[in-house]
Amino acid sequence: MKKTIPDSIVETGHPDHPLLAALADEITKRAGGAEALATNFPAMLRHCIDDVIMTPKTGRRSYDELEKTEKTYIGTRVEIELRALLNLPKGRLDTLILGHDVDIKNTMGSNWMIPTEAVDHPCILVAADEARARCYLGLIMARPEYLTLGQNKDAKKTVSASGFAHILWLLRDHLYPANFWRGVAPEVVERIFAGASGNRRMATLFRELQQLAITRDVVEAVAQQHDFMRRIRSDNGRGTRDLLAREGILLLSGHFDGPLIDALGLPPCSASEFVSYRPGTEAEVDIARAHGMPLDWPPETLLI
Known part of the structure; x- marks a missing residue:
């Protein structure tokens, strides 16, 4: 304009x-x-x-x-x-x-x-x-x-x-809402959508784009599945949240995890947004555990 x-x-x-x-x-x-x-x-x-x-x-x-x-x-x-x-x-x-x-x-x-x-x-x-x-x-x-x-x-x-x-x-x-993907590097977009399953794509999204409020629409676009919100939840060790937890990464919901988001000093999330974060200290891990979010620590990726 x-x-x-x-x-x-x-x-x-x-x-x-x-x-x-x-x-x-x-x-x-x-x-x-x-x-x-x-x-x-x-x-x-x-x-x-x-x-x-x-x-x-x-x-x-x-x-x-x-x-x-x-x-x-x-x-x-x-x-x-x-x-x-x-x-x-x-x-x-x-x-x-x-x-x-x-x-x-x-x-x-x-x-x-x-x-x-x-x-x-x-x-x-x-x-x-x-x-x-x-x-x-x-x-x-x-x-x-x-x-x-x-x-x-x-x-x-x-x-x-x-x-x-x-x-x-x-x-x-x-x-008005900015084009989310406009601010994401092309190689990151390619890695996200290279995943063969909804869980893999979602895990890559939240692994690559941490400490960033991500809307429900973006989650739906990445999951490309009817029950896309299932990808966010824990799922007997197979869900996105489970995959990321084993890497020491929290996947948090603005609706359910607002107090923990605030306690960790992460960007504010609306009820329909999500944010991921890898705690960098044992103190942050303790904060997560105190809010009912257990993590593997040190994460598997740091033990290899």
């Missing part, structure tokens, strides 16, 4: 304010409130992008590696998922809100392509900035005077530099 975006002038007295404010209120209400919108919209956007990148199956780690048709499909996916998130019906354009036909436009770049059929109609503007892990959600009345004079071969125009001031923002430069 553009590094510098002008402040919105869509306030009381602006010709578009009554309609856009009403649409914004309806969107917020349908999302379950402003806090729910700020949480669920970014998560939805991350999910749409990651499902197309498909790191576990393709080895790709970023949006830049996608084919042109896949990048186009993300826009369609966002439209579908946003309607589902807000429980909105399909309209003559992309959706119908308060009796108004509304177009939904998504971009991974710095602007939106506005088709001729959306001109003079309200548009929901969605944007994701992968490099900065920031997202945007706004509304604009696609008036000709807010759009560029030029157009592409499909007769689509973009929002002009001055037109950006006529966007009413619901979320602007808002933090």
Whole structure:
């Protein structure tokens, strides 16, 4: 997205304010409130992008590696998922809100392509900035005077530099989940997915990426199995937790092991996140044991 975006002038007295404010209120209400919108919209956007990148199956780690048709499909996916998130019906354009036909436009770049059929109609503007892990959600009345004079071969125009001031923002430069795999070295990704079983892949994930909060979505992607949470648990000596414990590595759940995570000074984990750690001293091993997490000490890997 553009590094510098002008402040919105869509306030009381602006010709578009009554309609856009009403649409914004309806969107917020349908999302379950402003806090729910700020949480669920970014998560939805991350999910749409990651499902197309498909790191576990393709080895790709970023949006830049996608084919042109896949990048186009993300826009369609966002439209579908946003309607589902807000429980909105399909309209003559992309959706119908308060009796108004509304177009939904998504971009991974710095602007939106506005088709001729959306001109003079309200548009929901969605944007994701992968490099900065920031997202945007706004509304604009696609008036000709807010759009560029030029157009592409499909007769689509973009929002002009001055037109950006006529966007009413619901979320602007808002933090959203970063692409997890973007920050993982290619050789590490290759080692993780080289495992022949879910347990082996999971063990490599948490062995390679210690002291890092890892989300449930990443666990599911690596396990590639229906009962992926089973890979996290102890399993008669065969589970991921068992394999790592024999190496002296703790696999902890933000939901169940919060006190131990805090006691060891590890990064905070939400209830749906996990973190691994190899204690470096007997004192840390004693802390783990006091919290019901026995470890082989010294670990097998240090005895070889």
